[in-house]
Amino acid sequence: MGIISIKNLSVSYGNIKILKNINMEINERKITAIIGPSGCGKSTLLKTINCMVEEETLSRVEGEILFKDNNIKEMTKEDIRKEIGLVFQNPTCFPFSIYKNMVYAQKYYGNTDKKKLKHMVEEKLKIAGLYDEVSNDLNKSALKLSGGQQQRLCIARALTVDPQVILLDEPCSALDVKNTKNIEEMLSKLSQDYTIIIVTHNLSQAKRIADYTAFILNGELVEYSDTETLFSNPKDKRTREYIEGIYG
Ligand SMILES: Nc1ncnc2c1ncn2[C@@H]1O[C@H](COP(=O)(O)OP(=O)(O)OP(=O)(O)O)[C@@H](O)[C@H]1O
Ligand SMILES: [Mg+2]
Helix, strand or coil, rough: CCCCEEEEEEECCEEEEEEEEEEEEEECEEEEECCCCCCCHHHHHHHHCCCCHHHHHCCEEEEECCCCCEEECCHHHHCCCCCCCCEECCEEEEEEEEHHHHHHHHHHHCCHHHHHHHHHHHHHHHCCCCCHHCCCCCEEHHHCHHHHHHHHHHHHHHHHCCCCEEEEECCCCCHHHHHHHHHHHHHHHHCCCCCCEEECCCCHHHHHCCCCCEEECEEEEEEEEEEHHHHCCCCCCHHHHHCCCCCC
Protein backbone atom coordinates (compact mmCIF):
# COMPACT_ATOMS: atom_id res chain seq x y z
CA MET A 1 0.00 0.00 0.00
CA GLY A 2 1.40 3.36 -1.01
CA ILE A 3 0.71 6.79 0.48
CA ILE A 4 -1.24 7.47 -2.72
CA SER A 5 -3.15 4.75 -4.59
CA ILE A 6 -4.32 5.52 -8.08
CA LYS A 7 -7.05 3.12 -9.18
CA ASN A 8 -8.49 2.73 -12.67
CA LEU A 9 -7.96 6.43 -13.26
CA SER A 10 -9.06 7.93 -16.55
CA VAL A 11 -9.16 11.66 -17.27
CA SER A 12 -10.81 13.25 -20.28
CA TYR A 13 -11.03 16.76 -21.63
CA GLY A 14 -14.30 16.89 -23.55
CA ASN A 15 -14.46 13.75 -25.69
CA ILE A 16 -10.73 13.14 -25.62
CA LYS A 17 -9.41 10.65 -23.12
CA ILE A 18 -6.03 11.90 -21.94
CA LEU A 19 -5.21 9.38 -19.19
CA LYS A 20 -6.34 5.80 -19.69
CA ASN A 21 -6.99 3.48 -16.80
CA ILE A 22 -3.92 4.28 -14.72
CA ASN A 23 -3.17 2.07 -11.72
CA MET A 24 -0.27 3.11 -9.56
CA GLU A 25 0.87 2.99 -5.94
CA ILE A 26 3.10 5.88 -4.85
CA ASN A 27 5.60 4.89 -2.20
CA GLU A 28 5.93 7.04 0.90
CA ARG A 29 9.12 9.07 1.45
CA LYS A 30 10.50 8.10 -1.95
CA ILE A 31 11.05 9.99 -5.18
CA THR A 32 8.89 8.81 -8.06
CA ALA A 33 9.71 10.18 -11.51
CA ILE A 34 7.15 10.39 -14.29
CA ILE A 35 8.61 10.35 -17.77
CA GLY A 36 7.10 10.27 -21.25
CA PRO A 37 6.87 12.29 -24.47
CA SER A 38 5.34 15.76 -24.61
CA GLY A 39 1.54 15.63 -24.49
CA CYS A 40 1.34 12.11 -23.01
CA GLY A 41 -0.49 13.37 -19.89
CA LYS A 42 2.20 13.87 -17.22
CA SER A 43 1.03 17.30 -16.06
CA THR A 44 -2.58 16.12 -16.22
CA LEU A 45 -1.70 13.28 -13.86
CA LEU A 46 -0.08 15.66 -11.34
CA LYS A 47 -3.04 18.03 -11.57
CA THR A 48 -5.44 15.15 -11.00
CA ILE A 49 -3.57 14.01 -7.88
CA ASN A 50 -4.23 17.32 -6.14
CA CYS A 51 -7.66 17.89 -7.71
CA MET A 52 -6.57 20.87 -9.82
CA VAL A 53 -7.76 19.18 -12.99
CA GLU A 54 -11.36 19.67 -11.89
CA GLU A 55 -10.86 23.36 -12.40
CA GLU A 56 -10.10 22.89 -16.10
CA THR A 57 -13.17 23.28 -18.31
CA LEU A 58 -14.73 20.06 -19.62
CA SER A 59 -12.46 17.79 -17.58
CA ARG A 60 -13.86 14.48 -16.39
CA VAL A 61 -12.22 12.15 -13.90
CA GLU A 62 -13.15 8.45 -13.58
CA GLY A 63 -11.69 5.95 -11.14
CA GLU A 64 -10.27 6.96 -7.81
CA ILE A 65 -7.26 8.33 -6.00
CA LEU A 66 -6.73 7.44 -2.37
CA PHE A 67 -4.51 9.48 -0.10
CA LYS A 68 -3.71 7.38 2.97
CA ASP A 69 -6.87 5.36 2.34
CA ASN A 70 -9.07 8.46 1.99
CA ASN A 71 -10.72 9.05 -1.35
CA ILE A 72 -9.53 12.53 -2.32
CA LYS A 73 -13.01 13.28 -3.64
CA GLU A 74 -14.23 13.12 -0.06
CA MET A 75 -11.52 15.46 1.25
CA THR A 76 -11.91 19.24 1.14
CA LYS A 77 -9.88 21.04 -1.51
CA GLU A 78 -8.10 22.87 1.28
CA ASP A 79 -7.06 19.64 2.99
CA ILE A 80 -5.88 18.06 -0.23
CA ARG A 81 -3.74 21.05 -1.13
CA LYS A 82 -2.37 21.24 2.37
CA GLU A 83 -1.27 17.60 2.24
CA ILE A 84 -0.30 17.49 -1.44
CA GLY A 85 1.57 20.54 -2.73
CA LEU A 86 2.09 21.19 -6.45
CA VAL A 87 5.01 23.24 -7.76
CA PHE A 88 4.65 24.29 -11.38
CA GLN A 89 7.26 24.20 -14.11
CA ASN A 90 7.67 27.96 -14.23
CA PRO A 91 8.25 29.43 -10.80
CA THR A 92 5.17 31.33 -9.75
CA CYS A 93 6.44 33.53 -6.94
CA PHE A 94 3.95 36.11 -5.75
CA PRO A 95 4.99 39.70 -6.56
CA PHE A 96 5.87 40.38 -2.93
CA SER A 97 8.98 40.11 -0.82
CA ILE A 98 10.66 36.77 -0.19
CA TYR A 99 9.42 36.91 3.40
CA LYS A 100 5.84 37.61 2.40
CA ASN A 101 5.87 34.74 -0.08
CA MET A 102 7.01 32.46 2.72
CA VAL A 103 4.43 33.50 5.32
CA TYR A 104 1.49 33.82 2.92
CA ALA A 105 -0.08 30.41 3.57
CA GLN A 106 0.42 30.45 7.33
CA LYS A 107 -1.16 33.91 7.55
CA TYR A 108 -4.05 32.58 5.48
CA TYR A 109 -4.50 29.89 8.13
CA GLY A 110 -4.54 32.62 10.77
CA ASN A 111 -1.06 32.16 12.23
CA THR A 112 0.36 35.56 13.02
CA ASP A 113 2.93 34.88 15.76
CA LYS A 114 5.89 36.82 14.34
CA LYS A 115 8.53 34.82 16.17
CA LYS A 116 7.13 31.48 15.04
CA LEU A 117 6.74 32.73 11.48
CA LYS A 118 10.31 33.98 11.39
CA HIS A 119 11.56 30.64 12.65
CA MET A 120 9.44 28.77 10.11
CA VAL A 121 10.70 30.94 7.24
CA GLU A 122 14.29 30.30 8.22
CA GLU A 123 13.75 26.56 8.61
CA LYS A 124 12.01 26.06 5.25
CA LEU A 125 14.43 28.29 3.34
CA LYS A 126 17.26 26.23 4.80
CA ILE A 127 15.63 22.98 3.72
CA ALA A 128 15.24 24.39 0.21
CA GLY A 129 18.92 25.36 0.19
CA LEU A 130 18.14 29.04 -0.30
CA TYR A 131 18.65 30.52 3.15
CA ASP A 132 22.34 31.39 2.86
CA GLU A 133 21.73 33.25 -0.39
CA VAL A 134 18.80 35.38 0.82
CA SER A 135 19.04 35.63 4.62
CA ASN A 136 20.18 39.26 4.51
CA ASP A 137 17.62 40.20 1.93
CA LEU A 138 14.27 38.75 2.97
CA ASN A 139 12.46 41.98 2.12
CA LYS A 140 13.70 41.95 -1.44
CA SER A 141 11.07 41.30 -4.13
CA ALA A 142 10.89 37.60 -4.95
CA LEU A 143 10.70 38.56 -8.60
CA LYS A 144 14.26 39.90 -8.41
CA LEU A 145 15.67 36.46 -7.63
CA SER A 146 17.27 34.35 -10.37
CA GLY A 147 15.21 31.60 -12.02
CA GLY A 148 16.89 28.91 -9.95
CA GLN A 149 16.38 30.88 -6.74
CA GLN A 150 12.73 31.50 -7.60
CA GLN A 151 12.24 27.79 -8.20
CA ARG A 152 13.76 27.00 -4.79
CA LEU A 153 11.60 29.71 -3.20
CA CYS A 154 8.49 28.09 -4.70
CA ILE A 155 9.55 24.75 -3.26
CA ALA A 156 10.30 26.35 0.13
CA ARG A 157 6.91 28.06 0.00
CA ALA A 158 5.19 24.76 -0.75
CA LEU A 159 6.83 23.37 2.41
CA THR A 160 5.38 26.09 4.64
CA VAL A 161 2.10 24.20 5.08
CA ASP A 162 3.95 20.97 5.96
CA PRO A 163 2.56 18.85 3.15
CA GLN A 164 3.20 15.13 3.06
CA VAL A 165 3.50 14.92 -0.70
CA ILE A 166 5.19 17.34 -3.09
CA LEU A 167 4.38 17.23 -6.80
CA LEU A 168 6.92 18.91 -9.07
CA ASP A 169 6.29 19.56 -12.75
CA GLU A 170 9.63 19.75 -14.55
CA PRO A 171 11.26 21.90 -11.88
CA CYS A 172 14.61 22.08 -13.68
CA SER A 173 13.59 22.58 -17.29
CA ALA A 174 14.66 26.23 -17.35
CA LEU A 175 17.72 25.86 -15.14
CA ASP A 176 21.43 25.50 -15.82
CA VAL A 177 23.55 22.59 -14.62
CA LYS A 178 24.50 24.21 -11.31
CA ASN A 179 20.95 25.16 -10.34
CA THR A 180 19.71 21.75 -11.47
CA LYS A 181 22.29 20.10 -9.23
CA ASN A 182 21.16 22.27 -6.30
CA ILE A 183 17.54 21.23 -6.79
CA GLU A 184 18.42 17.55 -7.21
CA GLU A 185 20.46 17.55 -4.00
CA MET A 186 17.64 19.27 -2.17
CA LEU A 187 15.05 16.78 -3.45
CA SER A 188 17.17 13.81 -2.41
CA LYS A 189 17.37 15.28 1.10
CA LEU A 190 13.67 16.16 1.13
CA SER A 191 12.72 12.58 0.31
CA GLN A 192 13.79 11.56 3.80
CA ASP A 193 10.73 13.39 5.13
CA TYR A 194 8.42 13.89 2.17
CA THR A 195 6.98 11.87 -0.69
CA ILE A 196 8.03 13.41 -3.98
CA ILE A 197 6.60 12.94 -7.45
CA ILE A 198 8.57 14.67 -10.17
CA VAL A 199 7.78 15.01 -13.85
CA THR A 200 10.94 15.27 -15.86
CA HIS A 201 12.00 15.21 -19.49
CA ASN A 202 15.52 14.64 -18.35
CA LEU A 203 16.04 10.90 -18.24
CA SER A 204 19.45 11.21 -16.59
CA GLN A 205 17.79 13.22 -13.85
CA ALA A 206 15.25 10.46 -13.25
CA LYS A 207 18.12 7.95 -13.11
CA ARG A 208 20.08 10.12 -10.68
CA ILE A 209 17.40 10.95 -8.15
CA ALA A 210 14.30 8.77 -8.51
CA ASP A 211 13.70 5.59 -6.53
CA TYR A 212 10.84 4.63 -8.85
CA THR A 213 10.07 5.65 -12.41
CA ALA A 214 6.81 5.54 -14.37
CA PHE A 215 6.74 5.73 -18.16
CA ILE A 216 3.57 7.13 -19.72
CA LEU A 217 2.83 6.99 -23.44
CA ASN A 218 -0.39 8.37 -24.99
CA GLY A 219 -2.05 8.47 -21.58
CA GLU A 220 -1.25 4.87 -20.77
CA LEU A 221 1.04 3.79 -17.95
CA VAL A 222 3.31 1.53 -19.95
CA GLU A 223 5.76 0.59 -17.25
CA TYR A 224 6.36 1.41 -13.60
CA SER A 225 9.10 -0.05 -11.49
CA ASP A 226 12.16 0.80 -9.49
CA THR A 227 14.31 3.19 -11.51
CA GLU A 228 17.24 0.80 -11.86
CA THR A 229 15.05 -1.91 -13.43
CA LEU A 230 13.13 0.47 -15.68
CA PHE A 231 16.30 1.84 -17.24
CA SER A 232 18.51 -1.23 -17.24
CA ASN A 233 15.98 -3.93 -17.96
CA PRO A 234 12.70 -2.47 -19.27
CA LYS A 235 10.01 -5.08 -19.87
CA ASP A 236 8.07 -3.23 -22.55
CA LYS A 237 9.49 -2.63 -26.01
CA ARG A 238 8.00 0.90 -25.97
CA THR A 239 9.88 1.77 -22.77
CA ARG A 240 13.11 0.54 -24.32
CA GLU A 241 12.51 2.59 -27.45
CA TYR A 242 11.74 5.70 -25.39
CA ILE A 243 14.80 5.48 -23.19
CA GLU A 244 16.93 4.80 -26.25
CA GLY A 245 15.61 8.09 -27.65
CA ILE A 246 13.50 6.71 -30.48
CA TYR A 247 10.55 8.97 -29.69
CA GLY A 248 9.83 12.01 -27.55
N1 LIG B 1 -7.23 22.23 -20.12
C1 LIG B 1 -7.13 21.42 -21.17
N2 LIG B 1 -8.15 21.28 -22.04
C2 LIG B 1 -8.06 20.45 -23.11
N3 LIG B 1 -6.97 19.70 -23.38
C3 LIG B 1 -5.93 19.79 -22.55
C4 LIG B 1 -5.95 20.65 -21.39
N4 LIG B 1 -4.76 20.51 -20.75
C5 LIG B 1 -4.04 19.62 -21.45
N5 LIG B 1 -4.73 19.17 -22.53
C6 LIG B 1 -4.29 18.17 -23.51
O1 LIG B 1 -4.03 16.98 -22.80
C7 LIG B 1 -2.90 16.30 -23.33
C8 LIG B 1 -1.91 16.03 -22.20
O2 LIG B 1 -1.42 17.27 -21.72
P1 LIG B 1 -0.37 17.36 -20.53
O3 LIG B 1 -0.16 18.80 -20.28
O4 LIG B 1 -0.83 16.51 -19.43
O5 LIG B 1 0.91 16.69 -21.23
P2 LIG B 1 2.41 16.56 -20.69
O6 LIG B 1 2.76 15.11 -20.75
O7 LIG B 1 2.54 17.27 -19.40
O8 LIG B 1 3.22 17.32 -21.85
P3 LIG B 1 4.56 18.23 -21.73
O9 LIG B 1 5.69 17.25 -21.57
O10 LIG B 1 4.61 18.93 -23.05
O11 LIG B 1 4.40 19.16 -20.57
C9 LIG B 1 -2.37 17.17 -24.45
O12 LIG B 1 -2.84 16.66 -25.66
C10 LIG B 1 -2.97 18.53 -24.15
O13 LIG B 1 -3.16 19.24 -25.34
MG1 LIG C 1 3.54 18.99 -18.80
